[in-house]
Amino acid sequence: MRTWIKVSAVSVAFLSLAASTAQAQSGNIQATANVLASISVAQGRALDFGNVTPGVNKTVALTDATSGRFDATGAAAAGVQITFTLPTDLASGGDNLPIAGWTGCWNTANDASAGCAAANMGGSTNGSFSAGGLLYVFVGATVSPGAAQAAGAYSANVTMTLSYL
Amino acid sequence: MRALGLFLWLTLVPGWLAAQGILVAPHSIFIDHRTRGGFVELYNPEARPVEVELLTLYGYPVTTAQGQLELRVIETPGKDDPSASGWIQVLPRRVLIPPLTKQTIRLLGRPPAQTPDGEYWARLEIRAKEGQIPVTGIDTTQGIQMRLNLEVRTIIPVYYRKGPVSSGLELSDVRATLEPDSIGVRLRLRRSGNAAYIGTVRGSLRDRNNREVQSFSTPIAVYYDIDPRFSLSREGLPPGEYTLQVEVAPERADIPPEQLLRSPPVRASVSIVVQ
Amino acid sequence: MSCGAVHRALAGLLLLTLGAGRPVVAQAGVTANRDLQFGAVTRGIPATVAPADPIKSGQWTITAPAGTKVQLRITEPNNLIGPGSATMLYTFGSNDAFVQAPAGSPGFFNPSTHHNFTFSGTTTAIVRLGGRVSPGAAQASGPYANTVILEMRILN
Numbered sequence: 001m002r003t004w005i006k007v008s009a010v011s012v013a014f015l016s017l018a019a020s021t022a023q024a025q026s027g028n029i030q031a032t033a034n035v036l037a038s039i040s041v042a043q044g045r046a047l048d049f050g051n052v053t054p055g056v057n058k059t060v061a062l063t064d065a066t067s068g069r070f071d072a073t074g075a076a077a078a079g080v081q082i083t084f085t086l087p088t089d090l091a092s093g094g095d096n097l098p099i100a101g102w103t104g105c106w107n108t109a110n111d112a113s114a115g116c117a118a119a120n121m122g123g124s125t126n127g128s129f130s131a132g133g134l135l136y137v138f139v140g141a142t143v144s145p146g147a148a149q150a151a152g153a154y155s156a157n158v159t160m161t162l163s164y165l
Numbered sequence: 166m167r168a169l170g171l172f173l174w175l176t177l178v179p180g181w182l183a184a185q186g187i188l189v190a191p192h193s194i195f196i197d198h199r200t201r202g203g204f205v206e207l208y209n210p211e212a213r214p215v216e217v218e219l220l221t222l223y224g225y226p227v228t229t230a231q232g233q234l235e236l237r238v239i240e241t242p243g244k245d246d247p248s249a250s251g252w253i254q255v256l257p258r259r260v261l262i263p264p265l266t267k268q269t270i271r272l273l274g275r276p277p278a279q280t281p282d283g284e285y286w287a288r289l290e291i292r293a294k295e296g297q298i299p300v301t302g303i304d305t306t307q308g309i310q311m312r313l314n315l316e317v318r319t320i321i322p323v324y325y326r327k328g329p330v331s332s333g334l335e336l337s338d339v340r341a342t343l344e345p346d347s348i349g350v351r352l353r354l355r356r357s358g359n360a361a362y363i364g365t366v367r368g369s370l371r372d373r374n375n376r377e378v379q380s381f382s383t384p385i386a387v388y389y390d391i392d393p394r395f396s397l398s399r400e401g402l403p404p405g406e407y408t409l410q411v412e413v414a415p416e417r418a419d420i421p422p423e424q425l426l427r428s429p430p431v432r433a434s435v436s437i438v439v440q
Numbered sequence: 441m442s443c444g445a446v447h448r449a450l451a452g453l454l455l456l457t458l459g460a461g462r463p464v465v466a467q468a469g470v471t472a473n474r475d476l477q478f479g480a481v482t483r484g485i486p487a488t489v490a491p492a493d494p495i496k497s498g499q500w501t502i503t504a505p506a507g508t509k510v511q512l513r514i515t516e517p518n519n520l521i522g523p524g525s526a527t528m529l530y531t532f533g534s535n536d537a538f539v540q541a542p543a544g545s546p547g548f549f550n551p552s553t554h555h556n557f558t559f560s561g562t563t564t565a566i567v568r569l570g571g572r573v574s575p576g577a578a579q580a581s582g583p584y585a586n587t588v589i590l591e592m593r594i595l596n
Binding site: 023024025026027028029030031032033034035036037038073075132133 | 468469470471472473474475476477478479480481482483484487498499500502516517520522528530569571573575577578579580581582583584585586587588589590591592593594
């Protein structure tokens with residue numbers, strides 16, 4: 001009888017082993033993605049002249065809280081060339097509203113004063129992204145409405161080009 | 166009454182929409198002649214559609230006399246220019262991207278028969294007609310409104326590689342100039358091989374104890390010989406002797422390593438005395 | 441019957457049982473077919489792969505004898521790991537996995553919960569997995585990956 005018990009025990013052990021092997025099976029896959037480096041430019045803040053009086057020039061300086069701002073993102077420390085094509089007038093039908101005295105500067109921090117390097121608004125400017133891939137471009141200008149400036153919706157085109165070097 | 170009527174009309178006009186930006190990825194496109202195809206993805210993060218136009222042109226970075234990098238665009242490439250702008254097809258060339266939508270743009274290379282092996286260059290210009298920049302300053306009693314229509318153009322490099330390509334770099338003439346608040350660093354980079362050199366320039370300013378006190382690291386692409394300028398801050402730098410070590414290596418954190426051409430890093434150093 | 445005969449009979453019975461058990465061991469399995477591939481993603485823009493995507497979704501084939509009841513368990517990471525140990529958030533929704541027999545409809549389930557499935561009239565089925573990655577605005581560019589494990593536990 002002891003022999004029977006031994007055989008049984010061994011057989012049960014084998015069965016248990018077989019069952020546990022069959023109980024769980026597994027397989028692995030990978031979840032993968034490839035993050036692309038990207039570049040973008042967005043308007044961070046409108047160029048705001050506030051109340052404009054006919055016949056009175058109004059200037060927005062770069063350091064004003066109402067200067068325009070473009071926010072760009074790109075590769076860390078990468079160099080870019082910034083170029084503007086700027087209007088001299090806003091037009092409404094046959095009427096013009098002069099805009100001039102464009103000023104600009106670029107910075108790797110959101111700060112138009114400390115460390116903001118002057119931009120050549122009539123040509124191109126070299127800038128670079130921060131270590132975190134950020135670049136800010138600030139814009140100011142002067143509008144000169146005439147004393148009898150006609151009512152209307154005045155508009156003009158502004159082109160900003162960011163060239164990856 | 167007429168002025169009042171104008172005032173009421175103006176207040177009913179919806180406000181100008183803020184202009185946002187098209188996101189472009191990747192920022193450098195590599196095309197292998199074996200597949201002839203590449204892509205770029207444009208994403209519109211705005212809540213309204215954005216019209217995008219794409220063009221190819223030929224250009225490459227050069228340095229000015231002051232060491233600034235700028236993009237030289239050549240309107241009519243010569244027969245010896247390694248230009249791909251004339252035979253890279255962009256599909257589609259014009260697209261209206263819906264709000265919050267990604268658009269894939271395909272590039273297909275069709276080089277002329279008998280085009281020799283080597284790397285050919287183009288630039289892809291992506292013109293996105295954004296919204297209207299509010300130039301607020303509405304004098305509603307006089308009926309004057311102002312707006313600026315913004316177009317953002319992004320220009321990114323395209324590299325078309327046919328057959329075996331290689332690239333190397335020679336670094337020479339490292340020099341440093343003390344300026345009131347910075348140290349200007351110039352170096353001469355001469356490219357070899359038949360492809361642009363894409364890598365990173367690293368500078369390390371070390372004191373007499375070989376301790377790093379300042380550094381810079383800048384991505385760079387060398388198409389033809391250039392003489393770029395870099396800058397280190399002098400703020401807090403005590404007078405003394407320093408050594409500037411410069412290294413240029415074909416490494417980039419923003420470009421997949423399989424796109425970078427191998428070559429040994431190049432190094433040079435120069436002594437600087439800060440007074 | 442002598443003790444010895446009883447021993448041999450019982451041993452034979454056990455061996456038969458063991459022999460009957462071996463086909464379960466041989467036929468039950470999980471085979472990885474395809475990685476879950478989000479492909480090229482852009483910083484700041486989440487990317488989603490539906491489990492029904494025939495190319496990008498992750499897929500396993502599971503096999504077991506007809507009639508076998510199993511429990512499916514998916515162990516998923518919270519992040520994908522990239523350059524310099526950068527992490528990118530990986531999440532999934534309540535219908536981002538399904539199991540489907542050849543002639544059946546997909547049975548969707550939440551990958552974070554255990555899901556029971558019966559091999560009714562079949563010995564094979566596929567398990568598909570989708571999900572969502574959310575690259576941050578300053579996400580380091582480059583390849584990201586992590587391991588997803590499908591475990592199939594036999595219940596009967």
